[in-house]
Amino acid sequence: MRQVAPTHQIIPAEYEQFHVDKDPLPVDEGTPIFRNIHFNDIAARRIRAAAGFLHGLPEMPIEGITSDNVILAASDAPDLYPGKPAMMHLLEPMTGAGSYCAHVQRVEFHNIQVQTRTGPALIVEKARDVEIDGFKMKQPHADVPVIDLREVNGALIRGCSAARGTGVLVRIGGAPTRDITLSGNDLVRAKENITLEESARVEALL
Helix, strand or coil: CCCCCCCCEECCHHHCCCCCCCCCCCCCCCCCCCEEEEEEEEEEEEECCEEEEEECECCECEEEEEEEEEEEEECCCCCCCCECCCCCCCCCCECCEEEEEEEEEEEEEEEEEEECCCCCCEEEEEEEEEEEEEEECCCCCCCCEEEEEEEEEEEEEECCECCCCCCEEEEEECCCCEEEEEECCECCCCCEEEEECCCCCHHHEC
16 A cells, blocks of 8 residues: 555544543443454555554453554655544644554554654553564664553563664653563664653563
8 A cells, every 4th residue: 555644543433532541431332342453464655644543442442453564654755744543633633653552452563564754663552461573663763762662561572673773662651561571672773772761660671
């Protein structure tokens, strides 16, 4: 796919009026459930808004997501105008952002390559049980991490390669973040392997 304007994303349409940080609502018969979603063998270039956008609900996270063999690249057109993921009108417009996941559980990324115009290649927020395996960003931005974890409970990052010019491979933030493991990554070209924001605890790393 080329010149991709919409962002592939999953969010319950009935809940589009709520802000992404809204407190959980009571679970009832109207609460949507999304589970066991698979993306594989996808190549998309010239993406306008964001490489990917998966947003569950605080009361009902999206569960069981796998992505295998995916290449996503933002457009480098000089006249590119900002956009928003579908149904996320309360967000600020974005241009060439990476993949964003929030309120998700049991998420796996295998052999993924993301190139952004600005910002991290992958942001995972308010999530549990995340596996990131073989993740790459060939043209990193020196001032932002490749992978940004925020309030994540349990993550394994392995088999990832830091390209030349990588400032930070992984940034960790949020006091709830815990049980983060890095194993078997090629970090020779990264200026820093991992950084912890002030809100994160040192013991978050295993």
